[in-house]
Amino acid sequence: MPKSTIFSAAAALLTLFACLPSCTSEAAPRELRFSVLPDFHKTETDKNAATLAERLTQKLGMPVKYLRANDYTGAVNNLISNKIDFVWLGGKTTVDAIDAGKGHVRVLATRDVDLAFKTYFIANADVIAAGRIGPLTDLADLKSKARDLTFTFGDKNSTSGHLMPRHFLTQAGIDPDQAFKVAGYRESGSHGATLEAVVSGEVDVGALNYGHWEKADAATKSKAPVIHTTPPYVDYAWVGHDRIGKELLGRITATFLELDPDNADDRAILDAWGVKERFLAAENSQWDSIRQVRDSLPKGFLK
Amino acid sequence: MPKRPTDLRRLLLVLLGLATLSALALPWNLSVFTSADAFLAAWSRLGNYLAAFGAPDLSGEMVGNVLSLMLETLAVAVLGTALGLLLAYPLALLAARCIVLGEEQRSGAGGALRRVVLEVCRFVLDALRGVPDFLWAIVLVPLTGINATTGVLALALSVAGIYGKVLSEQWDNIDPQRYQALRSTGASRLTVFLYGIQPLAARAMQSFVLMRFECAVRNASVIGVVGGGGLGTALWDHYTDSRWDGVVTILFGLLLLTTLTDLGANFARRQLRVDPNHPHQAAGGSRQAVARRRGVLGVAVVAMIVGAIVVLWSQLSNAATELRRVEWQFLADFTTGLAIPDLGLDTLWSVVRHATVPLAIGVIATIAATLLASALAYPGSVAFQLDAFRFTGERLGPAARTLRWLTLLGTKGIALVMRGVPEVAWVVVLGVFFQIGVTPCVAAVALHSTGVLQRVFTETLDNVPYTALEKVSHARRPGIFLYGALPRALPDWRTYAFFQFEVNVRAGIALGIVGAGGLGHMFDFNLDWREYSTASSFLWAMVLLTVGIDRLSRWLQLRRLRC
Numbered sequence: 001m002p003k004s005t006i007f008s009a010a011a012a013l014l015t016l017f018a019c020l021p022s023c024t025s026e027a028a029p030r031e032l033r034f035s036v037l038p039d040f041h042k043t044e045t046d047k048n049a050a051t052l053a054e055r056l057t058q059k060l061g062m063p064v065k066y067l068r069a070n071d072y073t074g075a076v077n078n079l080i081s082n083k084i085d086f087v088w089l090g091g092k093t094t095v096d097a098i099d100a101g102k103g104h105v106r107v108l109a110t111r112d113v114d115l116a117f118k119t120y121f122i123a124n125a126d127v128i129a130a131g132r133i134g135p136l137t138d139l140a141d142l143k144s145k146a147r148d149l150t151f152t153f154g155d156k157n158s159t160s161g162h163l164m165p166r167h168f169l170t171q172a173g174i175d176p177d178q179a180f181k182v183a184g185y186r187e188s189g190s191h192g193a194t195l196e197a198v199v200s201g202e203v204d205v206g207a208l209n210y211g212h213w214e215k216a217d218a219a220t221k222s223k224a225p226v227i228h229t230t231p232p233y234v235d236y237a238w239v240g241h242d243r244i245g246k247e248l249l250g251r252i253t254a255t256f257l258e259l260d261p262d263n264a265d266d267r268a269i270l271d272a273w274g275v276k277e278r279f280l281a282a283e284n285s286q287w288d289s290i291r292q293v294r295d296s297l298p299k300g301f302l303k
Numbered sequence: 304m305p306k307r308p309t310d311l312r313r314l315l316l317v318l319l320g321l322a323t324l325s326a327l328a329l330p331w332n333l334s335v336f337t338s339a340d341a342f343l344a345a346w347s348r349l350g351n352y353l354a355a356f357g358a359p360d361l362s363g364e365m366v367g368n369v370l371s372l373m374l375e376t377l378a379v380a381v382l383g384t385a386l387g388l389l390l391a392y393p394l395a396l397l398a399a400r401c402i403v404l405g406e407e408q409r410s411g412a413g414g415a416l417r418r419v420v421l422e423v424c425r426f427v428l429d430a431l432r433g434v435p436d437f438l439w440a441i442v443l444v445p446l447t448g449i450n451a452t453t454g455v456l457a458l459a460l461s462v463a464g465i466y467g468k469v470l471s472e473q474w475d476n477i478d479p480q481r482y483q484a485l486r487s488t489g490a491s492r493l494t495v496f497l498y499g500i501q502p503l504a505a506r507a508m509q510s511f512v513l514m515r516f517e518c519a520v521r522n523a524s525v526i527g528v529v530g531g532g533g534l535g536t537a538l539w540d541h542y543t544d545s546r547w548d549g550v551v552t553i554l555f556g557l558l559l560l561t562t563l564t565d566l567g568a569n570f571a572r573r574q575l576r577v578d579p580n581h582p583h584q585a586a587g588g589s590r591q592a593v594a595r596r597r598g599v600l601g602v603a604v605v606a607m608i609v610g611a612i613v614v615l616w617s618q619l620s621n622a623a624t625e626l627r628r629v630e631w632q633f634l635a636d637f638t639t640g641l642a643i644p645d646l647g648l649d650t651l652w653s654v655v656r657h658a659t660v661p662l663a664i665g666v667i668a669t670i671a672a673t674l675l676a677s678a679l680a681y682p683g684s685v686a687f688q689l690d691a692f693r694f695t696g697e698r699l700g701p702a703a704r705t706l707r708w709l710t711l712l713g714t715k716g717i718a719l720v721m722r723g724v725p726e727v728a729w730v731v732v733l734g735v736f737f738q739i740g741v742t743p744c745v746a747a748v749a750l751h752s753t754g755v756l757q758r759v760f761t762e763t764l765d766n767v768p769y770t771a772l773e774k775v776s777h778a779r780r781p782g783i784f785l786y787g788a789l790p791r792a793l794p795d796w797r798t799y800a801f802f803q804f805e806v807n808v809r810a811g812i813a814l815g816i817v818g819a820g821g822l823g824h825m826f827d828f829n830l831d832w833r834e835y836s837t838a839s840s841f842l843w844a845m846v847l848l849t850v851g852i853d854r855l856s857r858w859l860q861l862r863r864l865r866c
Binding site for chain 1: 637832
């Protein structure tokens with residue numbers, strides 16, 4: 001075969017390959033897909049997402065499908081790579097998605113509770129009884145006791161389980177990677193795993209999403225009492241990509257805002273999502289403070 | 304093998320030094336052993352956990368689910384191995400000196416080009432092998448999605464690296480004089496390969512392909528933890544949701560699958576064996592009978608591959624749809640980001656520091672496993688338990704015979720469980736006892752590789768011809784073991800142990816993402832924080848680590864026998 005034929009064949013193949021992924025994404029979508037940050041009991045998350053998908057299908061008049069995300073990063077990548085059209089993310093992942101989206105990603109809605117979200121530091125009850133740690137009004141008091149304690153964050157990409165507790169520890173002059181006997185992460189990503197690890201004594205102290213602790217039963221709470229509550233910050237949000245068109249994004253937002261606490265079906269969804277009253281409209285700029293924390297944090301843990 | 308006592312002493316000193324250095328390099332968490340209370344608390348944690356093992360979820364739905372996931376896992380392993388071999392073959396051809404360069408001295412541009420091709424292919428194989436399948440899956444998931452296809456591709460990539468490397472070495476290890484006759488007819492190098500080299504290496508190749516398939520089944524059963532489908536996904540879901548009864552059912556399913564594979568591979572090996580003098584030779588040792596058995600085996604392999612494609616068909620087409628959706632820009636950013644490392648000094652220093660963790664895990668776990676497996680080789684050996692009368696001339700009563708059967712089956716059973724439970728699953732159990740950190744990971748790698756080594760150590764022992772053992776006169780079993788079998792087995796044991804070291808370093812990297820820290824953890828962490836260039840530095844470090852160990856083994860002139 002002459003060389004020129006080979007080259008033109010190769011060029012044609014390359015063009016085809018380059019075109020394949022992007023060509024399909026231009027047309028207006030016939031269905032919508034979304035993911036949910038897997039920061040919670042997975043079976044429950046899948047169930048809640050399925051209920052939501054059904055409700056959104058009704059309200060938007062087009063099929064809405066749920067695509068599971070394997071982890072926090074997966075939820076962001078799904079949105080950026082065009083596997084999904086909108087996604088439920090945490091504070092840090094929201095900022096990650098906005099940045100990775102290069103101007104095409106925007107916040108659609110947030111919960112009332114997210115505008116003043118908190119992290120709880122919790123400790124194993126036996127460790128408290130042994131006097132190795134107690135309630136901390138000032139997080140800096142942890143410094144002298146940390147040497148003998150094992151500690152766990154939540155997922156590495158979690159806002160309430162990693163970013164913010166690390167931020168507040170840093171502000172209190174504590175480098176968690178050095179101060180604790182062991183400082184680790186919950187690879188499962190679930191705040192439930194943090195709670196369980198502290199309850200069972202697998203780790204002495206943990207940091208988690210306050211809402212998750214509040215939802216636990218009294219017996220569990222008594223085995224892992226709260227020793228410190230952080231100041232408030234912004235957290236979770238619904239985030240969408242404008243490749244499906246601004247109009248459709250607007251309709252998705254409106255649908256979330258319309259979920260009515262007095263309607264039983266809507267209430268079930270709001271409860272499942274931990275919304276107190278209603279979803280609220282929100283702007284990208286409201287998460288700027290999280291970006292600032294993310295970017296200004298000493299990055300020793302990445303090196 | 305060490306020939307003189309001084310060599311042995313030097314070897315022991317080196318190992319002791321390495322073990323000490325490694326122990327100092329790791330951030331141990333041994334608080335469990337610091338006080339009686341902590342020790343008891345650890346046992347009660349483990350007790351609570353193990354109590355669930357008495358109450359697996361045996362509902363029809365769960366059992367049915369586990370059975371179908373076992374099938375899916377097997378399909379992932381079959382297809383991953385097959386694809387890996389397919390990818391490895393051309394690369395191995397171009398990485399084999401005897402094929403690319405041949406015997407004649409080549410000079411000029413043609414020769415230089417051939418050398419470049421050779422080195423590039425070898426490096427590609429090193430890179431494929433250096434990144435554990437677990438991490439390949441993490442890299443692939445954003446493209447192909449959470450499904451069995453990702454598992455198949457991740458396994459295929461890592462298996463291709465291993466196969467390609469070993470096949471090319473096996474071909475290069477064939478003495479050129481053995482195919483001299485063919486060369487002298489003026490046959491092309493490809494003809495020489497097809498009719499000379501490949502047939503001579505076929506036996507070793509088959510054995511190695513089979514061995515890696517077993518490893519692939521074990522890895523396929525946990526690759527779902529990072530999105531690769533099969534039992535692993537279900538295991539991880541149940542584990543993170545704390546549904547212990549389900550975790551137990553899945554672990555049993557996993558153990559059953561790896562055990563069946565283990566036994567199945569043993570059966571296949573017996574079918575392939577052509578040693579007419581072996582006391583346990585399958586019936587009908589004639590050439591025709593062997594050829595027939597091989598034919599049946601070949602049909603079975605093809606049937607398994609077709610079956611795997613059928614089982615995974617919907618997931619394969621799903622992944623194709625997922626891949627078509629992926630935006631070109633994302634793909635480009637992602638792949639170039641991961642290909643180009645950050646070479647800043649602080650990153651490089653961090654890479655070096657974190658590379659010590661998997662290395663140290665590899666050293667300690669391999670030394671521990673080698674000692675344990677050596678101790679378990681004798682009680683697990685057919686030759687020394689059941690067949691000992693053939694070379695000692697002893698006569699045993701029924702009680703003594705029963706005791707030997709029990710010793711043999713007990714030891715084999717323990718080793719089977721040790722290797723049947725993948726490292727990640729061991730970490731899940733041991734982490735409850737030791738708490739998070741590096742300790743359960745070292746223990747997990749040590750336990751798993753003890754099971755793996757026990758098997759090959761015992762095989763070597765059982766392959767020593769009984770005629771050689773008869774010559775150790777006036778000795779009882781332990782004496783014959785020490786002076787007859789061990790000296791013959793030791794060189795192979797050393798080789799196996801060294802290659803287990805390479806495998807264990809890779810396990811140490813992969814376990815980084817479940818608490819061991821080090822390279823795997825830092826790669827995953829940087830990927831999560833979207834610092835692609837730093838992640839890339841850690842990725843390249845894994846490859847370089849594998850290349851380093853590989854060159855060390857060449858320098859030590861060890862022949863590669865297994866994974």
